[in-house]
Amino acid sequence: MQDLKEFTFKTRLLSLEPGLYIARYASLHDAERPCLISLQPTLIGKSTVDFFPGESVVRNTLAQLGDTLIIRVKNGCGTLLITEYQLQGVSLQTVDLRIDRIDTSESILRPTSGNADIGQPGARAATVALELTGHFAEGVSSVHATTLGDPARTQRLEGFRIDWPGRPAGVDLAYGCQIAGVLQPAVTTGQFLGASNKQLPITAIALALVGPRRADYRLEAWAGFAGLAPQPLLPGEECVAPANAFLTALHVSINPGVEMNACCYQSPWDGHDPHRSMCAFREEALQET
Template identity: 40%
Template sequence: MNNLSLKVSSRIVVLDVGMYIFRYVSDTPAHPRNSSLSLHQAPVGKGVVDFFPASGVVRNTLTTPGDCVIVRIKGAQASVLVTEYHPEGESAAIQLRIDQISTAPSGPKAVEPSPVPPTQAARLKLHGHIETRGDVAVEDGWLGTPGTPLRLEGFAIEWQGQPQDVTLAYLCRSAKGSEPQVALAGQFVGTRRQAKPITSVAFALTGQRAAQYELSGQVVFGGQPPLAIIPDKELSGPNGTEQLVALRLAITPRAAQVSPPASPWTDTATTHTFRND
């Protein structure tokens, strides 16, 4: 009996209340032929996620172009965990398209006043549990100490005076390939008093006003120089096993700029993804 080796990758899509269609599309005959993509609710947001798979789609798993699942978000913002499975030797990513389905009646649309652009940097308070030091909290500085081997085993980021329609999302893993812990501003990820390291992290802004802010900062893994935080990108040490020892974060207003509205599946008001590619 042959053992099937699979490559697994995952990402989180954060969605506002509404209806969406997740569709496996292909613009070329060279689509992955033995790969699949599954959808499950992820623990980000307070809303409820309902799945309505199309005929032939089993367990919310898309296997061929044309497969689709309708996703309904109720109550509040919620998230979907998208996991891809590729057999060994087949690395092409599945093309997933996410469209928001409009349920509003047709007719003239009321014009809402534009929100006032932010003018001040966010006030962030970082809480963490550090090896041998226990629980600590800092503002506008490093959580943990770069250059030391002391593990930062868990953390929460409190956005003081957080405005409406934007929030901070973050995740961490305790081992390469392990399931991520995902949270929104104020929630704790990681562990306390378990001597368990964090080996990768990611940070992102989500919500209707996310484009008005810029996320920056640095993270440090044991024995390594600081890494610049890149929104939506999962960061780790060169081997994926180095333990997180420090992080610092800043959220600042972007300069006012005028740009055309994005399509529903790329607009940060409706979709957001964490990637670990």
């Protein structure tokens, strides 16, 4: 292994509800651009976080495809410190770390004859695409769709509203953005976010589920920035556009299942605040409501 001084590192905090999780290194190994991901508990709160590493994992550090770590969180919400090490002097590798909640609810029951209806315990509802209303630049009127814009085009999305028809009690979606680099207050479903007809670009976006039942649902969303492939929007994490890029497309859906893809994130970390946790974004959103 190379000398530690040859590596550069970035850190972030991740908050997890009580439960069992499986963390997996989900990228192909690149010998010329190695990337190590270390997970450690923090001293935040009074929860207990335990790790059960797979056979190839040393010191809770994932280094290659297939490296696995089981995480147990109990006695309250737990916070992890995630550190990513990449080799200096080479282009940074895009790495996926998947953390999925292990389902222990009634949904794991095998359906039997006569109880497989959608309303019965153990049945799983389909993913729900939320309704989006967007305002585009260049004189385009409001657009209503489940997917706003086209990531392959450069038509600027200046503002949008997200509606969740039939939203269940105890959960809501909070969303915030930056307009021309200026952070805007977070809002919840049914409220407009942005600055229509002012020729100002949206340069960053963040979404998170809020409310006491947020752990029962999974957020699945992506954003398109001009000139780039669609980027996944990770719950509670701010996705920042590179220099001179702006928001052109957006899609948001909700999966009413308890599995949680908690931090399938990408690096490099350009424009990312490593100390901004999911809980922090949720708390800010709730203060605005």
